[in-house]
Amino acid sequence: MSAHFARISSKYFRNCESRRIARAERHSDQLQSRRRRQFASSKQTRDAAGVKRDLDWLPSLTFAVFGAVYLHSSLQIAESFSGGFGHRTVPLAMSTLVMCLAGWIFAEQVLTRPKGSPKRDAQDIDMAAFFTRASPVAMLMALYGLCHIWFGYLAATLVSGILAFRLLGNPWLSAVIHGIAGTAILYVLFIRFLNVYDPPGIILDLTALN
Amino acid sequence: MDILYGFLTLFSDPLAVAVVVFAAVTGVIVGATPGLTSAAAIAMLVPVTFYMEPLHALAGLYVIGKAGRFGGSIAAILFNTPGTAAAAATTTDGNPMYRNGMPGKALKTAAVSSAIGDLVGDILLIFGAIWIARLTRGFGPPEYFAVYLAAFLVVSSVVGPSIIKGIISTAAGIVAAMIGTDPMEGVPRLDFGLLNFQSGLTLVPLLVGMFVMSELSLQAERIAREKGGFSLAAKLVPGGDRLQLAEFKRIIPVILRSSAIGAIIGILPGLGSSVAAFTAYGQERQRSKSKEEWGKGAIEGIAAPESANNAVSGPSMIPLLALGIPGSTIAAILLGVFLIHGITVGPRIFETSRALVFGLFASGLVGIAVYFLLGYFGGAYVGRMISRVPPRLIYPYIFLTCFVSSYAVRANVFDVFVMCAAGLAGYLMRKQGYSTAAFIIAFVLAPGAERTFRQSLVLSDDGWLIFFQRPVALLFFAMAILAVGGKLSKIHRSRKSASLASRQRHKTE
Numbered sequence: 191m192s193a194h195f196a197r198i199s200s201k202y203f204r205n206c207e208s209r210r211i212a213r214a215e216r217h218s219d220q221l222q223s224r225r226r227r228q229f230a231s232s233k234q235t236r237d238a239a240g241v242k243r244d245l246d247w248l249p250s251l252t253f254a255v256f257g258a259v260y261l262h263s264s265l266q267i268a269e270s271f272s273g274g275f276g277h278r279t280v281p282l283a284m285s286t287l288v289m290c291l292a293g294w295i296f297a298e299q300v301l302t303r304p305k306g307s308p309k310r311d312a313q314d315i316d317m318a319a320f321f322t323r324a325s326p327v328a329m330l331m332a333l334y335g336l337c338h339i340w341f342g343y344l345a346a347t348l349v350s351g352i353l354a355f356r357l358l359g360n361p362w363l364s365a366v367i368h369g370i371a372g373t374a375i376l377y378v379l380f381i382r383f384l385n386v387y388d389p390p391g392i393i394l395d396l397t398a399l400n
Numbered sequence: 401m402d403i404l405y406g407f408l409t410l411f412s413d414p415l416a417v418a419v420v421v422f423a424a425v426t427g428v429i430v431g432a433t434p435g436l437t438s439a440a441a442i443a444m445l446v447p448v449t450f451y452m453e454p455l456h457a458l459a460g461l462y463v464i465g466k467a468g469r470f471g472g473s474i475a476a477i478l479f480n481t482p483g484t485a486a487a488a489a490t491t492t493d494g495n496p497m498y499r500n501g502m503p504g505k506a507l508k509t510a511a512v513s514s515a516i517g518d519l520v521g522d523i524l525l526i527f528g529a530i531w532i533a534r535l536t537r538g539f540g541p542p543e544y545f546a547v548y549l550a551a552f553l554v555v556s557s558v559v560g561p562s563i564i565k566g567i568i569s570t571a572a573g574i575v576a577a578m579i580g581t582d583p584m585e586g587v588p589r590l591d592f593g594l595l596n597f598q599s600g601l602t603l604v605p606l607l608v609g610m611f612v613m614s615e616l617s618l619q620a621e622r623i624a625r626e627k628g629g630f631s632l633a634a635k636l637v638p639g640g641d642r643l644q645l646a647e648f649k650r651i652i653p654v655i656l657r658s659s660a661i662g663a664i665i666g667i668l669p670g671l672g673s674s675v676a677a678f679t680a681y682g683q684e685r686q687r688s689k690s691k692e693e694w695g696k697g698a699i700e701g702i703a704a705p706e707s708a709n710n711a712v713s714g715p716s717m718i719p720l721l722a723l724g725i726p727g728s729t730i731a732a733i734l735l736g737v738f739l740i741h742g743i744t745v746g747p748r749i750f751e752t753s754r755a756l757v758f759g760l761f762a763s764g765l766v767g768i769a770v771y772f773l774l775g776y777f778g779g780a781y782v783g784r785m786i787s788r789v790p791p792r793l794i795y796p797y798i799f800l801t802c803f804v805s806s807y808a809v810r811a812n813v814f815d816v817f818v819m820c821a822a823g824l825a826g827y828l829m830r831k832q833g834y835s836t837a838a839f840i841i842a843f844v845l846a847p848g849a850e851r852t853f854r855q856s857l858v859l860s861d862d863g864w865l866i867f868f869q870r871p872v873a874l875l876f877f878a879m880a881i882l883a884v885g886g887k888l889s890k891i892h893r894s895r896k897s898a899s900l901a902s903r904q905r906h907k908t909e
Contacts, residue, residue, distance in 0.1 A: 246832065248828055248832075249831065249832040250832070252825070253568055253572060253834075260575050263589075264589075264590065267589045267590070268587065276585065277585050277587050279854075280574065280850045280853070281575060281578045281589060281590055284578070285575050288568055288571045288575060291568045291571075292568050294564070295565070295568075328824070331816075331820035331823075334803050335813055335817050338813045338816065347800065347803065350800065350803060351800045354795075354799045355793075355796045358792040358796055359792050360792055368793065368796065368797075376800060376804045380447075380804055380808050384448065386811055387811035389813075
C-alpha cells in the first residue's frame with residue numbers, strides 16, 4: 191500500500207515537475223517572443239524615423255580631416271615670388287572653408303543633437319552593413335592594385351573579375367567563366383585595340399633580371 | 401545653314417554615323433539598366449575615346465548622354481526603378497500606366513516626348529550658343545572669374561537640400577583640383593612629396609569612382625535589401641500598346657511647355673535634368689483640370705517629365721561652348737574630351753572648329769532620331785532583355801570596366817587607387833546628402849577659376865575693385881547672390897512651415 195502510495199506520489203510530483211518545467215518553458219517562450227515583438231516594433235519605429243544612423247557623422251568627419259590635412263599642406267607651400275595672391279591663396283582658403291564647415295556639421299551631428307532624434311535624415315549609414323558590404327569591396331580594390339603591381343594587368347584583371355562575380359553571389363563555375371570572358375573582352379579592347387601599356391608586374395618581369 | 405554644313409560633315413564620314421547609331425543604342429540600354437546612368441557610362445568610355453577622331457569621340461559621348469536620358473524612362477516605366485535620376489518623376493505615372501496594362505502606350509509616350517523635348521533643346525543650342533558666344537567675345541579675366549564664381553555658388557546652392565553641404569562638396573572639388581603643379585608659376589603644391597601627386601589628379605578615375613563605384617555600392621545595397629532583380633508582369637489591355645492620335649494631340653501642348661521649362665533650366669549650371677523633370681511635372685499637374693488622375697497613370701504625367709528632362713541636354717552645352725564653362729556633369733566630361741583632343745573651348749570655337757561643332761550638333765539630331773525609333777518600336781524589347789539579365793551578372797562587368805578604364809587613362813595603377821578612394825568618398829557623400837556632381841563640376845572648373853582670379857589681380861595690381869568695376873561681372877555676381885538668396889529663403893520658408901505644423905500638432909494633442 192505504502193509502495194503504491196509512494197509510486198503515485200512520485201508520479202504526481204514528476205507530473206507537477208514536468209508541468210512546472212513546461213509552464214516555465216512556455217513562459218520563457220512567451221517572454222522571448224514578446225521581447226522579439228518589442229524589438230521588432232522598436233526597430234521598425236527606429237527605421238521609420240531614420241534613427242539607426244551609426245555612421246552618419248563619418249562623411250563630415252572625413253571632410254573635416256581632409257580639410258585639416260590640406261590646410262596643413264597649404265601652409266607648407268612657399269610664398270609666391272611675386273607676392274600678393276599667389277599659388278597658396280586658393281588652396282589655403284578652400285581647405286580652411288572645407289575644414290570649418292565640415293567641422294561645424296560634425297559638431298552639430300555629434301554634440302548638439304540627442305542620439306535617436308527622429309529629426310535626422312532617412313539615408314542612414316548602418317555600421318554593420320557598411321563594414322560587411324564595403325570591406326570585401328575595399329579588399330577587392332586593394333587586391334586589384336597589388337596584383338597589378340606584382341603580376342601585371344592581365345592577372346590582376348582576371349583574379350579581380352572572378353572574385354567580383356563570386357562576391358555578388360554567382361557560383362564558382364559561372365564566376366570563372368564570366369571572369370575569363372570579361373578579362374578577354376577588356377584585354378582585346380584596351381591592350382590590343384587601344385594599345386594601353388600592359389605591365390608585366392614586378393614578380394613576372396623577367397627583363398629586370400638581365 | 402551652318403547645321404546643313406554639320407550634316408554634310410557627319411554624313412561624309414560613314415564611321416561617324418556608325419558611332420552615332422551605336423552610341424544611341426548603347427545609351428538607351430545603359431539608361432534602361434537600373435544603377436547605370438549615362439554619366440557613368442560616359443565616364444567609363446572616356447579612355448576609349450582618347451584614341452578616336454575628335455568628332456567620333458565627342459558625338460559618341462554626347463549621343464550616349466541624350467539616349468541615356470530617354471533610356472531611364474524604360475526602367476522607370478517597366479521596373480518602377482528610374483534608370484537615371486532624371487527619370488524619377490516618370491515613375492509616378494509611368495509605372496501605374498504599365499500596371500494598368502498599357503506598357504506600349506507609356507513607352508511610346510516617353511519616346512515621343514523625349515524626342516520632341518530633345519529637339520527643342522537642340523534648336524535652342526544651335527541658335528543660342530552662337531548668339532551667346534558673340535556676346536562673350538569681349539570677356540576678360542574679371543568677367544570670366546565672375547562667371548566661374550557664379551557657377552560655383554549656383555551649383556553649391558541648388559544641388560541638394562543643404563547649402564553648406566553643397567559648399568563643402570564644391571570646395572573639396574576645388575582643393576582636389578589644386579593638387580599637383582601650379583599652372584601659373586610651375587610650383588608643386590599639395591603633393592605630400594609624392595611623385596604621383598605631382599602631375600595632379602585626373603578626371604576619369606574621380607568620375608568613375610564618384611559616379612559608377614558609388615552607384616554600384618548603393619545598388620548592391622538595394623539588391624541585398626530587396627532580395628531580387630527586376631520582374632515584368634502586367635496583363636495587357638486591348639489597345640494598350642498604341643498611342644492614339646487624339647492622345648498625341650492632347651499631350652503636344654504639355655510637351656512644348658515642359659520642353660521650354662527644361663531648356664531654360666538646362667542653360668543654368670548645376671540644376672540638371674532631374675530638377676527640370678520634377679518642375680515640369682509639378683507645373684503641369686497644377687495646370688491640369690483632372691488632378692485626381694495624376695499618379696494613377698496619366699499620360700500627361702509621362703509627357704511632362706520626359707520632355708523636360710531631355711530638353712536639358714542641348715542647352716546644358718551652351719555655357720560649355722559659349723564660355724568654356726560646363727554646366728553639367730556630362731558637359732564637364734565633354735570639356736575634358738575637347739581638351740584631350742587639343743581643342744580650346746570658348747567663344748572662338750565656332751570659328752576655329754566650325755566643322756566639329758556643327759558636326760556635333762548634327763550628330764545630336766541624328767542620335768535623337770535613332771533613339772526615338774528604337775524607343776518607339778523596341779522599348780519593350782529592351783526592357784524585357786534587361787529584365788532577363790540578373791544584376792549579379794551585370795554589376796561585376798561594370799566593376800571590372802571601372803578598374804580597367806581608370807588604369808587606361810595614364811597606364812598608371814595609382815589612378816586605380818584614386819578611383820577606389822573616390823568610390824568610397826562618393827558612397828559616403830551620397831549617403832549623407834553631399835553632392836558628387838558639385839565636387840566634379842568644381843574639380844573641372846577650379847583651374848580656370850584660379851587662373852582668371854589671379855590674372856585679374858595681376859591686371860589690377862592686387863586691387864579687388866576690378867571685380868566690381870565691370871558691369872558684366874557685377875551681373876554674374878548678382879545672379880549668384882540671387883541663387884543663394886533664393887535657396888536660403890526657400891529653406892527658411894520650409895522651416896517656418898514645419899515649425900508651424902508642429903506647433904499646431906502640439907495644440908491639438
